[in-house]
Amino acid sequence: xxxxxxxxxxxxxxxxxxxxxxxxxxxxxxxxxxxxxxxxxxxxxxxxxxxxxxxxxxxxxxxxxxxxxxxxxxxxxxxxxxxxxxxxxxxxxxxxxxxxxxxxxxxxxxxxxxxxxxxxxxxxxxxxxxxxxxxxxxxxxxxxxxxxxxxxxxxxxxxxxxxxxxxxxxxxxxxxxxxxxxxxxxxxxxxxxxxxxxxxxxxxxxxxxxxxxxxxxxxxxxxxxxxxxxxxxxxxxxxxxxxxxxxxxxxxxxxxxxxxxxxxxxxxxxxxxxxxxxxxxxxxxxxxxxxxxxxxxxxxxxxxxxxxxxxxxxxxx
Amino acid sequence: xxxxxxxxxxxxxxxxxxxxxxxxxxxxxxxxxxxxxxxxxxxxxxxxxxxxxxxxxxxxxxxxxxxxxxxxxxxxxxxxxxxxxxxxxxxxxxxxxxxxxxxxxxxxxxxxxxxxxxxxxxxxxxxxxxxxxxxxxxxxxxxxxxxxxxxxxxxxxxxxxxxxxxxxxxxxxxxxxxxxxxxxxxxxxxxxxxxxxxxxxxxxxxxxxxxxxxxxxxxxxxxxxxxxxxxxxxxxxxxxxxxxxxxxxxxxxxxxxxxxxxxxxxxxxxxxxxxxxxxxxxxxxxxxxxxxxxxxxxxxxxxxxxxxxxxxxxxxx
Numbered sequence: 087x088x089x090x091x092x093x094x095x096x097x098x099x100x101x102x103x104x105x106x107x108x109x110x111x112x113x114x115x116x117x118x119x120x121x122x123x124x125x126x127x128x129x130x131x132x133x134x135x136x137x138x139x140x141x142x143x144x145x146x147x148x149x150x151x152x153x154x155x156x157x158x159x160x161x162x163x164x165x166x167x168x169x170x171x172x173x174x175x176x177x178x179x180x181x182x183x184x185x186x187x188x189x190x191x192x193x194x195x196x197x198x199x200x201x202x203x204x205x206x207x208x209x210x211x212x213x214x215x216x217x218x219x220x221x222x223x224x225x226x227x228x229x230x231x232x233x234x235x236x237x238x239x240x241x242x243x244x245x246x247x248x249x250x251x252x253x254x255x256x257x258x259x260x261x262x263x264x265x266x267x268x269x270x271x272x273x274x275x276x277x278x279x280x281x282x283x284x285x286x287x288x289x290x291x292x293x294x295x296x297x298x299x300x301x302x303x304x305x306x307x308x309x310x311x312x313x314x315x316x317x318x319x320x321x322x323x324x325x326x327x328x329x330x331x332x333x334x335x336x337x338x339x340x341x342x343x344x345x346x347x348x349x350x351x352x353x354x355x356x357x358x359x360x361x362x363x364x365x366x367x368x369x370x371x372x373x374x375x376x377x378x379x380x381x382x383x384x385x386x387x388x389x390x391x392x393x394x395x396x397x398x399x400x401x402x403x
Numbered sequence: 404x405x406x407x408x409x410x411x412x413x414x415x416x417x418x419x420x421x422x423x424x425x426x427x428x429x430x431x432x433x434x435x436x437x438x439x440x441x442x443x444x445x446x447x448x449x450x451x452x453x454x455x456x457x458x459x460x461x462x463x464x465x466x467x468x469x470x471x472x473x474x475x476x477x478x479x480x481x482x483x484x485x486x487x488x489x490x491x492x493x494x495x496x497x498x499x500x501x502x503x504x505x506x507x508x509x510x511x512x513x514x515x516x517x518x519x520x521x522x523x524x525x526x527x528x529x530x531x532x533x534x535x536x537x538x539x540x541x542x543x544x545x546x547x548x549x550x551x552x553x554x555x556x557x558x559x560x561x562x563x564x565x566x567x568x569x570x571x572x573x574x575x576x577x578x579x580x581x582x583x584x585x586x587x588x589x590x591x592x593x594x595x596x597x598x599x600x601x602x603x604x605x606x607x608x609x610x611x612x613x614x615x616x617x618x619x620x621x622x623x624x625x626x627x628x629x630x631x632x633x634x635x636x637x638x639x640x641x642x643x644x645x646x647x648x649x650x651x652x653x654x655x656x657x658x659x660x661x662x663x664x665x666x667x668x669x670x671x672x673x674x675x676x677x678x679x680x681x682x683x684x685x686x687x688x689x690x691x692x693x694x695x696x697x698x699x700x701x702x703x704x705x706x707x708x709x710x711x712x713x714x715x716x717x718x719x720x
Contacts, residue, residue: 170566176509184501184555192493210543212561225539226527226554227561227639234562237543238501238555244529244544245551249487249680322544363566 088112090156090199092143092190093163095122097266098205101308102160107133109312116152118142120182121166126266143186149193159202160311161190168209168232170364176231183235184242191246203255203315206240208300208326208369209233210258218300218372221258221324230364240324247322255315260328260371260387263394264304265401274335275394278342279402288352289343292361295336295353300328300371301387303394313381326371329383329390335361338391345395405429407473407516409460409507410480412439414583415522418625419477424450426629433469435459437499438483443583460503466510476519477628478507485526485549487681493548500552501559508563520572520632523557525617525643525686526550527575535617535689538575538641547681557641564639572632577645577688577704580711581621582718591652592711595659596719605669606660609678612653612670617645617688618704620711630698643688646700646707652678655708662712 089106093099094115099122106113107130115127115138130136141148143163153159165182187204194202211219212227228234243254267273281289302310310327318325336353343351359367373383385393406423410416411432416439423430424447432444432455447453458465460480470476482499504521511519528536529544545551560571584590598606619627627644635642653670660668676684690700702710 176512176563177505180501180505180559184497188494188497195493212565215539222532222542224541224543226541226543226557228558229562229565231559231562231566234555234558237558238551240543241545241551241554241558242497242548245546245548245681246493248529248546249548364562 087158088114088156089158089160090114090116090152091160091162092116093122095119095124095127096162096166097126097264098262098304098307099162100126100266101304102162102311103127103136104130105308105312107136111135114139114152114156116141116143116149117163143189144181146189146193149190150197153193153197153199156199157201159190159194159199161187161202161204164205165232168230168364169362170231179231179235184238187239188242191242194252195246195250200251201253202243203257203311204239204243206256206258207233207236208258208260208328208371209366210237210240211369213366214369217368218370220372221326221375229366232364244322254322255318256324257311257314257327258325258371259307260300260302262304262307263301263390265394265397266304274338275342275391275398278339279398282342282346282348282351286348286351288354289339290354290356291335291339292356293335293358293365293367294355295339296334297361297365297367298332298334299369300332301390302327302329302383303385303390306383306385306390310376310381314376314379317379325376326373327376328371328373328387330373330386331388332370333387333391341392342395345399404475405431405473406475406477407431407433407469408477408479409433410439412436412441412444413479413483414443414581415579415621415624416479417443417583418621419479419628420444420453421447422625422629424452428452431456431469431473433458433460433466434480460506461498463506463510466507467514470510470514470516473516474518476507476511476516478504478519478521481522482549485547485681486679487548496548496552501555504556505559508559511569512563512567517569519560519569520574520628521556521560523573523575524550524553525575525577525645525688526683527554527557528686530683531686534685535687537689538643538692546683549681561639571639572635573641574628574631574644575642575688576624577617577619579621579624580618580707582711582714583621591655592659592708592715595656596715599660599663599665599668603665603668605671606656607671607673608652608656609673610652610675610682611672612656613651614678614682614684615649615651616686617649618707619644619646619700620702620707623700623702623707627693627698631693631696634696642693643690644693645688645690645704647690647703648705649687650704650708658709659712662716
């Protein structure tokens, strides 16, 4: 089977490409390398069943040619930065998430490619009314442009699925952590490691530290996606993907400091319930539907965070 | 108060502009006249408190200047055609609904205009799991590009509201009927009147005729919007707007034929549950939240349809 992975040079994407090659697929990687990295795909760039196209999803001709003889698309390309900072254009997520997804769907329609898995986000829920949040306990009230545009992508997939007979898998991902996701500011883990290496006596923590989220490693995330696509055969599948439980930001700070062998680090809180504008203070994903399908994360949220910290400390300095 | 009405030359928009002028507002009409009409605004085009700007929401500079000293925006501009037909670009709704709404929100952010009412649609619900459908009984599964992009607009409003402190009112409208909405194919009423005037012996009905929807007249729709904006002071209000009950397509056919004085019209059904791809066979809006706020439609769905048929027969030939 020939498969296209958009964002295939990204942190999750490159692990997915590796897993698909291991399963015997022919894989086309499409990435504009805006956040994807050459080093992520270096290990299989010359694999006989792997080809890499450098380009943007907003280029319809390029996407169309990337879809030649493709049977299945894993659409992971997106702006990965959930935080909105003053000075950033408010159409960044609109372009990189919504317009790019529309172009991909349009190219799929024209080329008669009818199967797509899409990595959405727990950010589509905004501030959930009830925790843990279930897939159908939904009120469309995203608080970030990232969440809003991921929801818009889900809506486009839904309409394309109904109008043009596409089969879709939508994965609402927990916070995904892993050794590749170490860019400063991308995750709370890399942020804390970076700060404590600069100054091991104090750690500035955004918000009140009580923010709590579901976590999952990239490794388990890829396993879950492949498991579901191979088994769930509904026209439109929507699933939360995460580990059980949550971890607070303060707990992560304690874990990072502890694993770095630091003692008496002074935690300085910037205060407020939210770490930053658009942050969701508390989100726990209900993963019952995923578990009922037969896949259960081996590691709960705390263990996923522990492993991610350990790998980050081992692999970076 | 100075108010901007996008789509102010449209069927609902022009009635809203008239009502705002009657209330003493200064009103700026912004319309690209793609579906809006000069004749809709002819009665108040020269009103001393009304100004008309012909232009597109995708033009940020134009929108910014239209927002000069504006305190409140009613955003009604959109592609009004819910049906997707082969040959139509799949980005029509994306451009006219999502990109246009983003440009408007961005211009509001830059000009510090912080209040916006938005006409969304019952199409955001897709095929509701339960009827009548409540505002928070939601699963994002729109079946049309129109519904998908209206949901995307709601999501953008939500994010802008949270990030930039905007107050938003979102109205999920029932099928709106009235004398101005008579373009062929726009509503089932105009469709039936047109067909029966061409051939009074037979009427082709799309689907099985059992499709049933909530209806409301443009007059009552405008009343509801103004009532809510003046009273609901939450940061983000989402309300269904419709009359009680539903009317089936076959019942509308009987009503149109009867009011035209026709007997023994042969109804020919194209068959199938859905009238067209992207159609929602059954949608009844739960309007309890709107009624609890103090506004109740004077006419139920059947009476709204009756009045719309009568006005259409009186005003067109």
